[in-house]
Amino acid sequence: MRRKHRTNRHSIDYIIKILLIFLLPVVLLDSIISIYVIHSMRSQTVQTLQDTTSLYISQIDTAHISINKYLIRRLTESDDFKTVLETDNKLELLHTFEKVHRDVDTFMESFEEGYQIFIYNKENQRFLRPTAVYQDLTAKEAEELDAALISYMNHHNALPSYSDSWEILKLKSDIYFFKIFHSGDNFVGCFISAKNIVKPLKQVDLGKDGFVALASPEGHLLTQTDKLKTQQLSFPKGDADSDVPLVSVQGSYLIISGALTMGSFHPLIILNKMQAYEQVIVIQFILAGAVLLVAIILFSSMLYMQQKVLRPIKAFSENLSRFDDSTEIMDFKDTQLLELEQANLQFKNLMRQIKKLKIDIYEKELEKQKTFTSYLQLQIRPHFFLNCLNTIYSMAQTQLYEEIMEMSMITSNYFRYIFQNPQDFVLLQEEVKHIEDYMKIQKLRYGDGFDYRIYTEKGTEHVRILPILIQTFIENSVKHAATSDEPIVVKTEIHWSGAAENPHKNIQIQITDTGSGFPEDVLYDLNHAQSLEPVNGHRIGITNAIKRLKLFYEKDTAxxxxxxxxxxxxCVTILLPANI
Known part of the structure; x- marks a missing residue:
């Protein structure tokens, strides 16, 4: 009797109960995570406010340093500023003041709105403001401020000319921070109001009861004194040398304070703790509800993924597992998903491109090997070796024993470099040593009929280049020494070649001689990338050298x-990248 295979079936109610049982530890874990998140977010809130205060302080310090430097330069170096303050010619004054106005406006474009630059001459009582008109000052307030600044400059003859610290000016209308430099009777300065200097901090969301205040380095409150007294808050004093803003708790308020390097004031950020953390409480409830919602969505998604996604992907994967390099491109079917069908088409296109790329790489490698073989064959020239032996033999007949030893050593080094250097690239210093050996051999052969010069700029010796590249073009010059009635001089110069913003990006190799030069038809073919036809075994080297440059260097780099x-x-000029 055939036994029936029984499967366990459960009702939806049973599955929900099992799911709830599994959700209990998840909820517990969520509670622990929520507590941790609340603590972390509180710390992050405070840290964010500290970072905001530090950034604000850094921006103010940087702005004041830049303004100080600008004022000093204009006071000591600008003829226009001096002319505006001292000239009695009205036309010259108007013309020069316009130039000063444009110069100041250009400089002040990079700073927060509110900085005002002024200049003053004590002798003729000339007070000018080359910056834009005060948009946030009434005429009465501007008059009061100008009078206070003029009075300060008239009665502070002993003030230090080049200190960095800004000072505080208290008027009825507002608090101002200012800096003045002077040279003789000429003064130049800048000021900004307290309400303008705290504008960046006011953009931070501090809640309904939050606000920004300023205090002097001595701890005296400069702004928002009424609010601070109402809330019974005081200025927290910390380490003046600390770069980290001080955080203190006073009642239901958080106070973050910092100190400027210039020492002119301390910014204070005051906000209500509950308003600062209210988002944390909302997030706590959102997290708890999100866990339950995510659990339900995950359960439903698992069932859907199993039926509609995982099974088709498994079938697709099994099709892929049957593919190897030797098989033809297969057409995967029955995936039941549009995305997988599209992946099927893309995969087939990819395989076609890979096969085509393999063929291209194989063909390029064959071409590279063919060119390299031609290059090696070009270097192994029996007649050159025989000429070296004949030269040594002739020296032996004339008993030039020192020259024989020199010729033998140089020839040995020359052929050792050729036969023991299979690398694609070599150090330039090795290549230069090789061509020097080659030209010494030619010097010993031709005597006064041949001479050479080699110059290498410092640092280029560590650049890597193709071996035997330079010798190929030197050989072309040397062959004229045997037929020319005049002495032949071959010069090889190697320099750095690069833009000012990116020095040493390339090297330039230039080979020149004093021979007859290139025939016009050959010169035309060479400069128009046309291959030269071999003539009596010549011109092969130049053609192969050009091919090697194209094969071994990326396009447009050589x-x-x-x-x-x-x-x-x-003259042959070669430009090569220095970063190979």
Missing amino acids: AITFSNLPQGGA
């Missing part, structure tokens, strides 16, 4: 130009 010098001779 360049080569050919020209003839006005006084006669060929």
